[in-house]
Amino acid sequence: MFFPDGRIHWSARTLENYGFDERKRSFAADDFSLILSDDGTSYKITSQLDPETLVDVTITRTVAGFKIGKDGKTNFGEDLKNPWGCIRHIFWPQAKSEGSITVKGEKFAVDGIAIFIIALQGMKPHHAGTLWDERGSGGFECVLMDE
Amino acid sequence: MMEFTTPPSYGSQTVNVANIYKNGQLVSGTTKGTVKHTKTVLDPVTGWEKPLALTANWNGKSLDGKVVVDGILEVADAKSIDLVDIMAEVPQIIKKFVAGAVGTRPFLYQVSFGWMRVDLVCADIITRLSTDSRPR
Numbered sequence: 198m199f200f201p202d203g204r205i206h207w208s209a210r211t212l213e214n215y216g217f218d219e220r221k222r223s224f225a226a227d228d229f230s231l232i233l234s235d236d237g238t239s240y241k242i243t244s245q246l247d248p249e250t251l252v253d254v255t256i257t258r259t260v261a262g263f264k265i266g267k268d269g270k271t272n273f274g275e276d277l278k279n280p281w282g283c284i285r286h287i288f289w290p291q292a293k294s295e296g297s298i299t300v301k302g303e304k305f306a307v308d309g310i311a312i313f314i315i316a317l318q319g320m321k322p323h324h325a326g327t328l329w330d331e332r333g334s335g336g337f338e339c340v341l342m343d344e
Numbered sequence: 345m346m347e348f349t350t351p352p353s354y355g356s357q358t359v360n361v362a363n364i365y366k367n368g369q370l371v372s373g374t375t376k377g378t379v380k381h382t383k384t385v386l387d388p389v390t391g392w393e394k395p396l397a398l399t400a401n402w403n404g405k406s407l408d409g410k411v412v413v414d415g416i417l418e419v420a421d422a423k424s425i426d427l428v429d430i431m432a433e434v435p436q437i438i439k440k441f442v443a444g445a446v447g448t449r450p451f452l453y454q455v456s457f458g459w460m461r462v463d464l465v466c467a468d469i470i471t472r473l474s475t476d477s478r479p480r
Binding site: 199205207209211259260261263265271273286288290291314 | 346350354359361363365368369370373375425426428432433454
């Protein structure tokens with residue numbers, strides 16, 4: 198969380214007893230859940246993993262999602278038919294967020310504009326969601342991730 | 345736009361994924377974008393070159409492939425907001441070994457820039473958006 202006064206709050210916790218649902222679209226662990234709505238347009242994220250960072254946020258996509266190719270995969274290796282591994286990226290370039298994050302007992306509303314990116318690294322799944330509430334004027338929004 | 349570069353063991357390949365939406369509709373998607381760090385500074389804490397300015401080119405086409413849709417984003421005047429040590433929870437001795445043996449020392453820079461210029465070109469229509477918040 199980046200605060201307007203320059204304060205930064207960061208939380209990273211290990212997940213225990215994690216698993217996916219049958220469709221492999223939702224994910225949960227002890228004190229954590231990431232659930233895709235039935236109509237596939239929103240994710241609800243809840244976390245009590247860190248008592249100083251309580252999360253209850255819903256991200257709803259507002260434009261069509263985006264991926265490259267059939268499945269958004271980048272394959273690694275010399276044989277296209279038998280890749281050593283892959284990473285996968287799917288984007289919700291424009292979305293809205295609703296809900297709150299409670300930092301050290303202080304509750305902050307996080308309603309605003311969001312982007313949501315699914316980055317699946319090899320065999321280790323990782324959902325990356327970014328909340329971004331700054332909009333350029335003239336109706337343009339730019340997102341850049343450089344790794 | 346998202347770009348990543350694979351480690352030398354995978355040939356240092358660069359993969360770029362980019363898109364442009366206007367009024368909620370996808371206008372162009374491409375894998376031919378480029379990102380260049382035009383100004384960097386060596387960060388003694390991480391050993392990486394921290395970006396201070398960069399230029400991104402979208403190099404796209406319209407969905408029917410007939411019209412050039414290109415965006416150029418230039419940002420400069422970096423104000424670094426946050427540096428995250430991705431291996432913060434790994435014991436120092438293991439971190440040092442992995443960094444030395446394999447070159448793995450992952451960090452995440454989140455940077456905001458004080459100056460931005462965006463040019464969006466679609467056929468012969470040019471839309472230009474500039475934001476310049478540098479102190480004069």
